[in-house]
Amino acid sequence: MVELVLIEEDVRGKDAGEGERxxxxxxxxxxxxxxxxxxxxxxxxxxxxxxxxYLDDHPGGDQILIAAAGEDxxxxxxxxxxxxxxxxxxxxxxxGQVDEPSTSSISNSxxxxxxxxxxxxxxxxxxxxxxxxVLWRRKRTA
Ligand code: HEM
Numbered sequence: 001m002v003e004l005v006l007i008e009e010d011v012r013g014k015d016a017g018e019g020e021r022x023x024x025x026x027x028x029x030x031x032x033x034x035x036x037x038x039x040x041x042x043x044x045x046x047x048x049x050x051x052x053x054y055l056d057d058h059p060g061g062d063q064i065l066i067a068a069a070g071e072d073x074x075x076x077x078x079x080x081x082x083x084x085x086x087x088x089x090x091x092x093x094x095x096g097q098v099d100e101p102s103t104s105s106i107s108n109s110x111x112x113x114x115x116x117x118x119x120x121x122x123x124x125x126x127x128x129x130x131x132x133x134v135l136w137r138r139k140r141t142a
Pocket of ligand 1: 049090
């Protein structure tokens with residue numbers, strides 16, 4: 001009987017493959033709404049985990065997970081020094097990834113914008129000065 005339940009759980013766990021689950025995107029705001037012992041989601045390295053069913057089994061205790069519920073727990077997860085086995089287990093609770101662009105990609109894209117527009121602006125300025133000077137000289141000699 002116990003075996004049957006275990007097999008059933010295994011089959012359910014494989015409902016959606018990692019690729020399919022990773023294509024599900026959640027905003028950080030959406031994740032933050034799942035912040036209780038009855039509904040506990042976490043963000044670890046940009047991935048979203050639903051650990052509600054794991055709370056009672058977590059060797060580090062349920063309270064530490066509940067305290068981080070709805071938040072990015074990457075630092076806490078790394079600081080606990082999880083084993084390779086623990087990292088493999090995470091896949092079972094993976095439900096998707098966070099879809100908001102990181103601040104670094106925002107700053108990258110704005111510096112890319114500057115990098116592309118600055119030479120154009122500089123060329124227009126130089127050209128205006130040259131044309132202006134030529135016209136001014138012509139006017140003076142006329
Ligand atoms: C899906 C997410 C997680 C899984 C599957 C998981 C799994 C585990 C496992 C298997 C262990 C036993 C030790 C090991 O094998 O490394 C453990 C210990 C621990 N975990 Fe997690 N964990 C998760 C998330 C977290 C998070 C988010 C935190 C912190 C907020 C945390 C804090 C701890 C702590 C403090 C221990 C105890 C370490 C010790 O007593 O030596 N875990 N976890």
